[in-house]
Structure formats: C-alpha cells, structure tokens
Amino acid sequence: MRRYCFGVDLGGTTVKLGLFDLDGDIVDKWEIPTVLDNAGTKILPDIARSILQKMDARGMDREDVLGVGIGAPGPVDSEGTIYGAVNLGWGTFNLKKELQSFLNMPVEGGNDANVAALGEMWQGGARGYKDIVLVTLGTGVGGGVVVGGKMLPGAVGAAGEIGHMHVEDRETERCNCGNYGCLEQYVSATGVVRLARRKLAADERPSVMRRDGLSAKDVWDAVKADDPLALEVAEDFGWYLGKALAGVASVVNPETFVIGGGVSKAGGILLDYTQKYFRQYAFSACRGTLFTLARLGNDAGIYGAARMVLD
C-alpha cells in the first residue's frame, strides 16, 4: 500500500519536511535544523533519521511510502548529481543516491527553485497547467522551468537561473554573480530598494520613500499610495521584469508565469506593471502568456519535492 510521499526542502538554516498523500494533500509538516558541521556531512543522515522517526511515530512501513523528494540549494542535473552547494559546504556528488543509501527508499532530487516551480504547478498558483515558469523575487531572484509537467533541470542543473539574465547594458555596479546588469540587480528585494534609491538621488521631489531603512515593501506601499516617485520605480521594475520574461517566453513559451517570493507579496499591482512591458517586448505568439501569483509561499519546496516522486 504505497499511499504517501515525503517532500524535503533543504535550506541553509532549516530543513522543511512534509508528508503528503498521493492526491497532493499535506498530512504533516515539520522542520529540523540544518547542521553545517563537518562540511555538511550530517545533513542527509539527519533528514533520513527524521523521516524514519516520523514513519515510526505514525506506524508507517516502507511499503506505505512511494518515495522521498528533495530540493537542495545548488544546481542538480537530471541524474540527481548536485554540482556543489556553497551554503552547505557541499561539493559535487549524487544527492539522490546518497540520500537513498540512508533511507532504502526511492529518492528524487532537484534544485530548490526548480522543485518549487513543480510545487506551484501541482498545488499552487499554476494548478491545472503543465508548461510554467516560476520566478521567485526574494533576496535574490531564482526561477524554475516546468515543461510538460516535468522539471527542466538543464545540462548542469542551471536551467531557470533567470535572475542572472542580462537586462541592462549601462550598469556600472557588479551583481553578486560578478556580472553587470543582471535582472536580480533590479527586481529582487534589494534590487527594488536600489531602483528607489537611484530615483530618489536623481530627483528632488518629495516622496514617502525618503526614509531610513527603506524596504521593498515600503516601496510597493508607496506605489499603492500613488507616490509619484514610487510610481516611476514601479515602471522601472515592470520594464526590467517584463522585458526579461519576454525573452524567457521566446525560449520556452510557457502557458503561465508564476511570480513568487517576498517581493511578490505586493500582489496584483506588481503583475500589472510587469505585464505592461511583457506585452511590449514579447513576440506576438507569446503575448497572451498568463501571469499569476504563487500561492504556496515557503511550502512550494516541500510540495514540489513530494511531486517529483509521483512521476
């Protein structure tokens, strides 16, 4: 009786775990700390132990479990090889086989952003669709591509790295990745604040954004309050993200874009500005691509990880 699957979302400080039935309903959800000692060698045994303990507590056998999916913060290819995870101290090895050796159950592995895209497709903002691109606007900008209902990992697990698409030829500051003019420099949480600060420095008009500790939320709140400078920042934001996603649509032509991450809490207004410029730059056949907000928040990773097991 294989009635359940586990989804694991491995982060730099916390591991989120979820137990799901095969219809995609969450049965249980818990967290354990990510122990980074000894170059991260304790992480996978800790995860395995936590899953086996949960099964024990619930009186579940291995026969009840279809498998375990795991999303990790590094590039993972279609074979389950992870090409390093800086935040965990990991080098290159086969994530899938390694966790499998501790669990003695089927394991699937993927990059966390790609896995989250699968989660949003399964039970989130893109439910009912099979060709989607998730864009996560957080501290950085991540992304995941799902084609025909399956994750697209890419040759070295780097598919969906939309945050590092080049969108500005005139940029003079470096992105964290070392390049100049990456999308992440404009539409991440810090990117939005940076756009606002540049606008404020170049313009003398009064603005509610003229304050210490300005956050991306403050900027979007100012947009909603019709602050003239904030409205211009929203146009800049939409121009960068819309232009970049028009390029993404020309490559993989998804049915829908799903926008998630902390910045997306600004809501539908963020989609409006993005779609305005998306339509301007998109190839005609892609102009009708849908846009929607992510719905699973921080749970997208465990949903997607569990979903990997079902294929």
Next chain:
Amino acid sequence: MRRYCFGVDLGGTTVKLGLFDLDGDIVDKWEIPTVLDNAGTKILPDIARSILQKMDARGMDREDVLGVGIGAPGPVDSEGTIYGAVNLGWGTFNLKKELQSFLNMPVEGGNDANVAALGEMWQGGARGYKDIVLVTLGTGVGGGVVVGGKMLPGAVGAAGEIGHMHVEDRETERCNCGNYGCLEQYVSATGVVRLARRKLAADERPSVMRRDGLSAKDVWDAVKADDPLALEVAEDFGWYLGKALAGVASVVNPETFVIGGGVSKAGGILLDYTQKYFRQYAFSACRGTLFTLARLGNDAGIYGAARMVLD
C-alpha cells in the same frame, strides 16, 4: 518489419522528403513543389501521394514504415496543432491528424526550426548530445530547443523563437515582427549587412565593404581579410548573439549551442566572436556551454522530421 521512416520538410516553395532507415542513414531524398492554390489545401494530399508513390516504386508496404514526421513553417504544439502558417495560407488545424488521414500511417508534426534542431542532435553538429539549442541565422533568425532528446514545442508552439528576443534598447527601426531591437535585426543575413552599413555610414575609414550589393558573406570575407571596419562589425555581431545566447543558457542550460543557416557558412570565426561575449554575459555555471556549427545544412529538417517518429 518496420524498417523505415519518412521525414518531410515543408517550405513555402518546395517540400523536401527523405526516406531513412532506423539507424538514421538516408536511403532516398527528393523534392516536390509546394502548391499554394486553394489556401494550401493541396499540400498535404500532394505529400501523402508522393510518399505512397515512393513506397510503391520501392515495393514497400505500410508494415515497413514506422511513420512519417513533418516540419512545417508555423507554430506547432505538442498535440500536432499548427497555429497558422502565413506563407502557406493555412489557418489553425491539427497537422498531424490531417496528414495521418491521407496516409493511414502514424504521423508526428512540429515547427520546422524545432524539427531541424532535432535533426542536428540526431545526425548533425550536436550528435551525441541531448540538451541542445539550434540557432539558424538565415534571412531571419530561427531556433529550436531540444531537452532530454525531445523537442520543446512550447504552449503555443512558439518555443525557440530566439530571433525575437529583445537585445537592443536603443533601436529606432522596427523588426519585421513589429517590435524594436530583436536579435534578428543584427545577426540575420540582412542584420549583418545592416550592422556593416551603419558602421560604414558612421566612419570614414576605407573598407572593402564599401561596395554595392553588400552581402553577409562579403562582410565575413572582409573580417577574414582583417578589414578594420569589418572586424568591428564582427565584434558587434558577437556582442548581440553572445549576449542573447547567455540569456537562453540561463533559461534552458543546454549542453551545446548549434549555429546554422546561411550566415554560419562563415565558419568557426563566427563562433569565436560569439563565444567571447557569451562568456562575458553568461551565468558562471553556464559559461562552459559548448558551441558548434550545424552540419546537415538544408537537410536538417528531413532528418529531424524522421527522428520524431522514432520516439
């Protein structure tokens, strides 16, 4: 005994047809004219008749044929629906089912550029790879994406429309598609000539490119002859194509790019200029993506069409 498959490459003036064995060796190759009368309604019956005649002439039964693949000049989705083909006078219908009804054999259908990518993967420049992007630099710029050995058609068959990625914010002339600053405006055959003419108009230095009827081949010949202005045009070309393909790599992360089409006859020098800027703009994990020239020329379409049948 299913030992053969047919590949059909449907163009605006000619239909190319090929008979292949299942190892990918071409057994026969021929052409028929594309008859555009009556809104293109004769095209598929003509193709079916030509295939059946060929089978008759070779003493082949339907049992000898695994199926027929066809690439068509319009967007085709994963179900075989073509969303119009302007050059043929076609509207929207199921290409696959329609041709199947005339042939009574299994049929697969795809967009011509996507199908050509599959051909280059099977028996061309990307033989041995499974995750590739083909870029065709001809009168226009087309493209096709292959993931895990299969074509990526996109939600409405518009995946791989790389020619209409936006790459230049300062452009004041419209692309044929109606947008401004599309890749096609700089790296197609006419695009290369346009880059050269702009350079010649803005610079008074002598150049072998100062002549009537300048072609893309003339420009690349001038590059090879170390003409100073032509060398600058090659840098511009490489900047546009390299920058665009860095964006493509961030989305689908292929193992290799395959560059084909008339302009690519310039050879390896074109790859050198492209890779120089690709490496500058690519996300670190994608920087090692390979570049190779297409090898099948005008036959890529029939190879790829035949390959579709084998899955």
